[in-house]
Amino acid sequence: MKNIAGLMKQASQMQAKMQEMQAKLEGVEVEGAAGAGLVTLRLSGKGELRGLKIDPKLIDPAEAEMLEDLIVAAHADAKRKLEFVTAEEMQKVTGGLQLPPGMKLPF
Numbered sequence: 841m842k843n844i845a846g847l848m849k850q851a852s853q854m855q856a857k858m859q860e861m862q863a864k865l866e867g868v869e870v871e872g873a874a875g876a877g878l879v880t881l882r883l884s885g886k887g888e889l890r891g892l893k894i895d896p897k898l899i900d901p902a903e904a905e906m907l908e909d910l911i912v913a914a915h916a917d918a919k920r921k922l923e924f925v926t927a928e929e930m931q932k933v934t935g936g937l938q939l940p941p942g943m944k945l946p947f
Contacts, residue, residue: 857933872918879910
């Protein structure tokens with residue numbers, strides 16, 4: 841019975857740490873860039889787009905396709921950085937214990 845009580849206590853502590861981590865990630869912002877910084881954007885810790893900056897030199901109707909590609913590339917850069925930050929925070933919570941493949945954070 842002691843083992844079950846200890847396990848329940850650990851699960852409760854883990855849940856509290858997960859909630860703390862989620863709150864911390866909500867305040868995180870990462871920036872992605874493309875085209876040597878001509879296009880930059882910011883994502884929240886939950887992956888929401890918070891801001892987008894485009895160098896005025898790129899705003900040319902004849903170059904719309906290139907601009908679209910740079911926006912997509914900047915988003916991919918920011919998303920990759922966010923995944924890295926999230927993984928680091930998760931390791932802190934789980935003590936380095938790896939999650940099973942396909943298991944994501946609860947948000």
